[in-house]
Amino acid sequence: MRFWIGALLLAIAAGALAVSGVNEYFFFAAYVVITYIVLATAWNILGGYAGYVNFGTPAFFGSGAYAAVVLFQALGAPLVVQIAAGTAMGAALGFGVGVMTLRLRGIFFAIATVAVVFIMETLMINWRYVGGATGLQLQRPEVMAPFATYARMLFFVMTVMAIAAVGIARYIQTSWVGRGLRAVRDSEEAAEANGVPTLKLKLIACVVSGGLMGAAGAPMPMYLSFIEPASTFSLNYAIGALAAPMIGGTIHWLGPVIGAIVLASLQQIVTVTISGEMNVLVVGVLLVLFVVLAPDGILGLFKRWLKSSSR
């Protein structure tokens, strides 16, 4: 209950911020940060809870973006419909990929997910309708009241999406699904011997995770007014979605949120103050530091600090 009151207040605050006089650039940058919150939260459902490392984030993200573009091109569908289509596309891809690859374990699953990215990218490069390799310029529709600009509206929409994503992740974590996924992470064989329906749970996780990633990708073409395969299927999304939970902590739903805020904000700051190329380096350095020094992430550090100060 407290969670949902907090969520509601956050959504109202985001709405108020979006209609306030804050500098336009803030919304432009915040959109990217919030996208990473959704991606990291989605990634963590399969990667954190179940321990199945997924490098395929761009495939899900990109298929959501392209689903939105197709609907927009064909029917001029509004943003909400685009997001719904992106979610459906991501979930469907999650189901397909899950059925084919979730029997693989450990490193083999991870490799298979990388392949999915290249398959999706190749498909889009060769599909003329959505612009092929050169991409497609998109004409944004009129912005809806009360928002003054499109970036402000997208900021609000993404905030609501992030809250929904975190709510879903939180529900999964505390329910029997999460318990089963933790069992899979700890010892898949033991889970199976206990009658935990491991494949079914992993599929659920993969579908939900893929659906959320697809949703996160759907507004991207409208945000950029442009889409092309190389940047849409960029492996940077895979690294960011994976690094944020690692940095924040994978065990709790709060971990990816904290990690994504820290990481993506830092990247935005570095992009502006130092250079656009340096921001990828930030991810690498932070990831190495955390894996070596704080394998349980910021949440783990916080827990340790709580324990030592209560003594």
Add this chain to the structure above:
Amino acid sequence: MALELKIEGIDAGYGAVRALHGISLSINEKETVALLGTNGNGKSTLMKCVMGMVRPTQGSITLSGVDLTKLSTEEIVNLGVAMVPEGRRLFPKLTVEENLLLGAFRPLARKEIKSNLDFSYEAFPVLKERRRQLAGSMSGGQQQMLAIARALMSAPKLLLVDEPSVGLAPILVSHTITKIKELKEKYGLTVLMAEQNFHQAIRIADRGYIIVHGEIRFQGDVKALEQNELVKSYYLGT
């Protein structure tokens, strides 16, 4: 209908390696049957076949008339079969309580999860004391208790116990066997236990099968087993 596990002429193996050759075995309700044999003779494979984790290439496994060879492990657990796997196979990084809750994953057991948990704590008070502790941080004996308690969380009728003595000190082996006996008497369980330790196994078994290189070489009640030449040469060193 009375519970009856019937295994008839099963062959099973891993890839090109055949571990079981035409094994037949039966267990009646409330019986305790020991599956005896040293390492690598197919005891665990047989148990995994019953649980649907290894598929026999031939023969049939039925539980009270229901064919188990077509069912998934979760469906078999749903029918009231639970296994305590060899080497315990706990979830070391989850707490004792989470381990127990995972034993009650089948929908039917999930409804009774509270009373089953109370029941497990009653049977193993030490687990209640340690319910917030990580399972991997307990001693071997306690871990074995947890593994048994976890299997009982699904309120099984048929309990498969795979080598409860592995990695335990002799005194703990004896405790574990005694505990299984207690539970079986109290709750009317039917037990199939694979064990290398002949003396411990026959303390609670009604009947036994000796399995050598994937074949049943002898079967009989405890008396017959004790006097059997094969047992003498294999276990008793005479």
